[in-house]
Amino acid sequence: MKKKPSGGKDARFRIANREALIGIGLAVFNFIWWFAFAYGLGGKDPSEYTYVFGLPAWFFYSCVAGVVVMAALVFIVVKYFFTDVSFDDEVYEDQ
Amino acid sequence: MNWEAAITLFGSVALIFFIGLMASRKETSGKSFVQDYYLGGRSLGGFVLAMTMTATYGSASSFIGGPGVAYNEGLGWVLLSVTQVATGYFTLMILGKKFAIVTRQYKATTLVDFLKERYRSKLVVLLSAVSIVVFLFSAMAAQWIGGGRLIESLTGLSYTSALFIFVVTVLIYVTFGGFRAVTLTDAIQGSIMFIGTLVLLIAVIIAGGGISEIMADLQAENPNLITPFGSDGTLTAPYVSSYWILVGVGVVALPQIAVRAMSYKNTRSFHLALMIGTIVVGVIMLNMHLIGVFARPILPGIEVGDRVMPLIALEVLPPWLAGVVLAAPLAAIMSTVDSLLLIVSSTIVKDVYINYIKPEASRKKVQRMSMGITALLGILVFLMAVNPPDLIIWLNLFAIGGLEAAFIWPIVMGLYWEKGNKYGAIASMLVGIISYIVFQSFYPEPFGMHAVVTSILLALLAYVGFSLSMRQEPLKH
Numbered sequence: 001m002k003k004k005p006s007g008g009k010d011a012r013f014r015i016a017n018r019e020a021l022i023g024i025g026l027a028v029f030n031f032i033w034w035f036a037f038a039y040g041l042g043g044k045d046p047s048e049y050t051y052v053f054g055l056p057a058w059f060f061y062s063c064v065a066g067v068v069v070m071a072a073l074v075f076i077v078v079k080y081f082f083t084d085v086s087f088d089d090e091v092y093e094d095q
Numbered sequence: 096m097n098w099e100a101a102i103t104l105f106g107s108v109a110l111i112f113f114i115g116l117m118a119s120r121k122e123t124s125g126k127s128f129v130q131d132y133y134l135g136g137r138s139l140g141g142f143v144l145a146m147t148m149t150a151t152y153g154s155a156s157s158f159i160g161g162p163g164v165a166y167n168e169g170l171g172w173v174l175l176s177v178t179q180v181a182t183g184y185f186t187l188m189i190l191g192k193k194f195a196i197v198t199r200q201y202k203a204t205t206l207v208d209f210l211k212e213r214y215r216s217k218l219v220v221l222l223s224a225v226s227i228v229v230f231l232f233s234a235m236a237a238q239w240i241g242g243g244r245l246i247e248s249l250t251g252l253s254y255t256s257a258l259f260i261f262v263v264t265v266l267i268y269v270t271f272g273g274f275r276a277v278t279l280t281d282a283i284q285g286s287i288m289f290i291g292t293l294v295l296l297i298a299v300i301i302a303g304g305g306i307s308e309i310m311a312d313l314q315a316e317n318p319n320l321i322t323p324f325g326s327d328g329t330l331t332a333p334y335v336s337s338y339w340i341l342v343g344v345g346v347v348a349l350p351q352i353a354v355r356a357m358s359y360k361n362t363r364s365f366h367l368a369l370m371i372g373t374i375v376v377g378v379i380m381l382n383m384h385l386i387g388v389f390a391r392p393i394l395p396g397i398e399v400g401d402r403v404m405p406l407i408a409l410e411v412l413p414p415w416l417a418g419v420v421l422a423a424p425l426a427a428i429m430s431t432v433d434s435l436l437l438i439v440s441s442t443i444v445k446d447v448y449i450n451y452i453k454p455e456a457s458r459k460k461v462q463r464m465s466m467g468i469t470a471l472l473g474i475l476v477f478l479m480a481v482n483p484p485d486l487i488i489w490l491n492l493f494a495i496g497g498l499e500a501a502f503i504w505p506i507v508m509g510l511y512w513e514k515g516n517k518y519g520a521i522a523s524m525l526v527g528i529i530s531y532i533v534f535q536s537f538y539p540e541p542f543g544m545h546a547v548v549t550s551i552l553l554a555l556l557a558y559v560g561f562s563l564s565m566r567q568e569p570l571k572h
Contacts (some may be wrong), residue, residue, distance in 0.1 A: 007238075010196070012192065012196055013193060015192060018190040019188055020511065021189055022188065023184065023187075023188025023191070024185075027181050027343070027344055030180065030181055030273065031181075031336075034174075034177070035332070041239070041321075042323040045318075046314060046318040049312070053306065054306030054309075055306060058323065059170050059174065059323075061172060063174060063381060064381065066180070067177065067377035067378065070180055070377065071373045071377055071453065072185075074183075074373045075370050075373075078369050078370055082362075082369075084361075085192055085359075085362055086362075087195060087196065087362075
């Protein structure tokens with residue numbers, strides 16, 4: 001049903017599948033980080049909050065630090081674990 | 096009316112579009128009109144790709160509606176909004192290389208093309224076309240209204256005249272420019288948004304006397320504003336978490352995002368886009384919604400949430416700068432509308448007309464049809480937006496959820512699960528759409544979560560169940 005290039009299973013798909021799994025892993029990690037800090041630290045009464053840079057600690061760690069951590073992780077993952085593949089083997093190019 | 100702000104606002108927007116049009120002029124013709132107009136010839140570089148994803152997704156709901164809700168709900172709504180950081184990397188990683196390779200093999204230029212080649216079923220194509228037209232129409236109306244509200248707040252014109260100005264500008268631009276012009280201006284708009292939200296956030300913090308001061312004011316007014324639970328404690332953990340599906344990972348299924356995930360030049364651009372996109376989306380979403388919260392002690396008592404952004408910008412910035420900074424949300428709305436218009440018109444022209452009505456239509460004819468349909472759609476949405484609902488964000492979220500329920504499994508499983516077939520796809524789309532609409536109407540929060548979560552789970556069951564039980568005979572010619 002799927003048109004595969006001659007030679008059976010496209011090796012590029014193995015790379016693509018691995019990278020999609022990494023994407024899921026990152027999102028799961030992102031969710032746990034976000035949830036744990038937000039509801040772990042933020043569930044207390046507001047009068048007991050501690051503050052980081054003026055923001056409630058739950059918010060600082062969950063949201064501000066969360067964004068920074070994810071940006072850094074994506075950078076590392078892409079730099080070291082993602083592989084370049086070519087799109088050029090198809091007739092598409094000179095249609 | 097604030098002339099100074101209005102002039103810099105419209106000036107910036109005009110400048111952005113002028114650059115986009117000039118740049119797109121350079122490289123027209125060649126390849127097919129459809130490839131060019133709807134896909135920009137698959138030539139997006141990394142920076143442009145990241146920015147166009149951000150600008151398309153970061154729409155009226157995040158720039159006008161979102162901060163308005165944050166103003167009323169406090170930090171809990173910012174917490175909910177940062178779930179969108181995931182869209183910066185997740186969408187591209189999941190669709191990623193596989194989608195780019197497969198759509199090139201299929202010569203697909205739209206999401207519907209992909210589904211058509213993958214499932215070989217007329218019913219799949221028609222169902223997709225209908226869901227795209229219906230749900231994106233609602234999404235577009237939401238953007239139209241946002242644009243109208245923004246111009247209304249800034250210039251003091253009536254809502255209808257503001258809306259009219261907005262619609263005419265967008266239509267001229269998108270009718271002549273097509274995808275390449277849209278993605279190029281997206282890159283400029285994305286950059287303005289990024290810098291603009293930073294400037295505005297800093298100005299708001301200064302005006303509020305520093306972050307600690309603002310937090311103390313908020314706590315004094317209502318301690319719930321600085322908790323994760325919303326101003327009256329109704330933002331529960333399951334509800335907020337379900338936005339991970341709605342505006343986080345589910346975004347994979349939005350046609351306007353998916354089309355961008357097949358239009359990049361090579362994997363280097365793709366890798367660059369991942370890194371830039373995550374930072375840009377994260378910073379913009381965080382800043383934008385924080386601005387909404389911080390605005391509360393500075394400008395208390397704003398009644399229409401959608402007007403918080405324009406009003407706070409005029410309050411804390413010199414008028415000319417407010418105009419430039421507000422060009423960011425306005426530009427975001429325009430670029431979202433542009434892409435939505437293109438998607439809906441490509442669905443009608445390419446996926447339905449050329450596929451099933453007149454496959455042999457000439458280039459000239461297709462070109463005229465595309466432009467005509469795009470213009471006609473714009474006018475229809477205008478008529479819908481003349482009488483707007485109160486808060487645009489809900490309209491937009493409704494549309495996003497509907498598209499996700501319809502498309503997520505046919506796309507994702509279609510890419511990664513070979514056994515998935517047309518029966519699964521059809522069942523999954525029907526179950527997703529119908530259950531979503533039924534839940535939204537009668538039982539909007541099953542299990543305390545947004546209806547989209549349950550609908551997506553049901554759609555998954557339908558996809559797997561029907562794919563396995565009704566094996567498609569292999570299509571070998």
